[in-house]
Amino acid sequence: MNRRLFPLFAAALALTVAASPASAAAPADAYADEVVAYRAEKWQSAHFDDAEKAQKHAATLKKLGCEVKTGAHGGHTDVSHRCPEWREISLKTHEKAHQWEDWLKANGFETRHAH
Incomplete structure (x- = not known):
């Protein structure tokens, strides 16, 4: 995990991310x-x-909807x-989407990025 990027993503999560099940037809944020x-x-x-x-x-992981131990x-401390x-997650810009995608991958997630 790249710990230098963590504060950036934690702040972004609190301000700009809406986590919802991909299968649900929840509308994305109005700005996303x-x-x-x-x-x-x-x-x-x-x-x-x-x-x-x-x-x-x-x-952060809990806000993303993950099970956390x-x-x-x-x-x-180990965080699993x-x-x-x-x-x-819906994000405002292409750059933010790629930053999140990189963070997710660095933390063991599979990702798909749609435009």
Whole structure:
């Protein structure tokens, strides 16, 4: 996981992302022109030495609709997630969609990006 990008995506998620099941015909945000679909069928894990960053990562994954497990041991925190069903996020720009797609892939998700 690229930890340098995490704060950017956590902030963007809180402000611009609407996560909904891809199979549901939920309307995209009024300002959203780009859609990124994602899923992680199998459990994925990330290791964090900073408990606050682990908590923010877990919160982001939950906002994306993932199942999330955390475990602290040996001075670090592991954050595990899965999202077996396709879900999607709608984003304002093509650039933001690619940033999210890169973040999702770096965290073990399959992605599809529609324009």
